[in-house]
Amino acid sequence: MSDMTSTADAPRSPGRPRSVRADEAIIEATLDLLAEGSTIEALSIEAIAARAGVGKATIYRRWSGKDALLMDALRRLKGVPPQPAGHSVRDDLVLLVGAVGHNVDPRAARIMPCLVPEVNRSPDHFQLYQNIIEPRRKLMREVLRRGVDSGELRADLDIELAMALLSGPMLIQRVLRWHPELDERILPERVVDSVLEGLRAR
Structure with a gap:
């Protein structure tokens, strides 16, 4: 697992503001798929994008890959300590x-x-x-x-x-x-x- 840091924490270059609604939809889709029985291994960016109603590029603009997205999704699941x-x-x-x-x-x-x-x-x-x-x-x-x-x-x-x-x-x-x-x-x-x-x- 080479990337454990969410790209959400990385500085963003100037441009169109990031959609909070898309962020939420992607995180929720990830958690829904896991709750429905998908394993971490089987979980794919394609499936997450389809459930969230976004393109894969939208996910990759926010997270470097599945590991970084999983980190943020599971943190959301755990909540703030x-x-x-x-x-x-x-x-x-x-x-x-x-x-x-x-x-x-x-x-x-x-x-x-x-x-x-x-x-x-x-x-x-x-x-x-x-x-x-x-x-x-x-x-x-x-x-x-x-x-x-x-x-x-x-x-x-x-x-x-x-x-x-x-x-x-x-x-x-x-x-x-x-x-x-x-x-x-x-x-x-x-x-x-x-x-x-x-x-x-x-």
Whole structure:
């Protein structure tokens, strides 16, 4: 996967303004096709263009290729990560843990589980996933480091392991619906409080 950066972020040359409506139609077409069962491998620019009602050239003027378009589409699907307030390590972790596996777009429930095998099979798709999820990990990493710096959390804390301990339960519950009797409304608080018992400074 050679290009992981959206051309939407690149400077544009002077000329006719870009159509926001076309951008939206292309992103929506990509997500619709994935939700209907298309794999990343089978998904084509031709199919996306046909669903969006635009020409292939319109897509290539906006994105360098399918990988860049997928990056933007999946970011849209995930939504904007919540921003910690910075007042309480616990409250910030509850906020971030509550966002793990949570998507307001109903298509995510059909798309995300289907991406797992493709991510595992393809190094390129694995890197795509990493690029999408890393900004969310960065937010949690910063909260945990703040807790270490303030003395709230153990000085020898393994930050990366702590993130896995916090994120794993929410991910397995929301993606796999592992235990139907767990109340997801309070699960983020229960997970954070349980894990913090082992992370707090003694």
